[in-house]
Amino acid sequence: MKKYLKLLLAVMLIAIMAFAVAACGDNNAEDDGILTLATSADFPPYEFYDGDKIVGIDAEIAALIAEKLGMTLEIHDMDFDSVVTSVQTGKYDIGMAGLSITEDRKEIVDFTVTYAGGKQAILVPKDGKVKGADDVVSGDYKVGVQLGTTGDTMVSWDIEPERYNKYSDAIIALTGGKLDCVVLDNEPAKKFAQANKDLVVLDEAFADEYYAIVYNQDHPELGQKVDKALQELINDGTVAKIIAKYISEE
Numbered sequence: 001m002k003k004y005l006k007l008l009l010a011v012m013l014i015a016i017m018a019f020a021v022a023a024c025g026d027n028n029a030e031d032d033g034i035l036t037l038a039t040s041a042d043f044p045p046y047e048f049y050d051g052d053k054i055v056g057i058d059a060e061i062a063a064l065i066a067e068k069l070g071m072t073l074e075i076h077d078m079d080f081d082s083v084v085t086s087v088q089t090g091k092y093d094i095g096m097a098g099l100s101i102t103e104d105r106k107e108i109v110d111f112t113v114t115y116a117g118g119k120q121a122i123l124v125p126k127d128g129k130v131k132g133a134d135d136v137v138s139g140d141y142k143v144g145v146q147l148g149t150t151g152d153t154m155v156s157w158d159i160e161p162e163r164y165n166k167y168s169d170a171i172i173a174l175t176g177g178k179l180d181c182v183v184l185d186n187e188p189a190k191k192f193a194q195a196n197k198d199l200v201v202l203d204e205a206f207a208d209e210y211y212a213i214v215y216n217q218d219h220p221e222l223g224q225k226v227d228k229a230l231q232e233l234i235n236d237g238t239v240a241k242i243i244a245k246y247i248s249e250e
Contacts, residue, residue, distance in 0.1 A: 035066040035073050035226075038092040040080035042166050044191040045246035046098045046211075058096040060242045061115065061233065062213075068229040079165045081148030084109055087214050094226055098185050100150040100209040109214040112227040115239050120151045120206040121189040123182045125174065125198055130181040132204045141180035144170040151183040154207050167192070175199065185209075187247060 047056040066073040087095040088108045137158035145152040147163040164170040215223025
């Protein structure tokens with residue numbers, strides 16, 4: 001019986017030690033010197049592929065933040081609706097993907113200061129039926145959105161949109177006549193219109209919004225350092241220069 005109890009205690013001790021090690025490993029980004037970034041790289045000019053490398057506004061800002069923290073940036077691409085949850089669960093340190101500050105997201109992650117403003121635009125075929133925001137929510141037309149975006153949330157207040165994991169899939173549906181419009185962030189909307197002569201961005205915006213970086217609520221120390229570094233890059237004009245490099249004033 002004593003041997004059995006000793007064995008049981010030994011097993012329990014090993015389990016406790018393993019749990020402690022795992023718990024410590026949940027927030028060891030600064031220990032290993034790597035800042036992991038979750039993103040969805042189909043959002044030009046904020047994040048997109050140049051060959052096999054992810055580049056863009058967010059990628060450049062994140063790299064400078066990592067440099068300020070004495071860390072190396074590591075970018076992980078995924079579907080947009082996984083970005084916030086991957087940070088919430090601690091899989092990655094921070095998330096940047098043109099993420100707007102919303103009350104729903106604030107319940108599960110924390111936000112840094114905002115670093116860019118944006119708006120939800122309406123992308124339509126030339127000579128299309130949708131002429132403005134009222135048409136989008138009228139229920140008379142087929143509206144596409146990317147799953148989990150603020151466009152998805154805003155449109156869903158009034159109608160049930162067609163949801164896609166990637167903006168590019170929604171654009172294929174739009175050009176193929178399966179949709180009447182797509183609601184998405186203005187800058188990628190302009191990029192898609194430039195790449196497809198049959199599409200245009202309506203002058204009327206669907207909504208205004210602001211972008212920020214998300215970080216884990218349970219381990220805020222690193223996130224607060226990221227926030228401080230981002231604020232410094234905003235204050236010295238670096239962020240504005242990066243944005244101007246990709247987005248020309250109109």
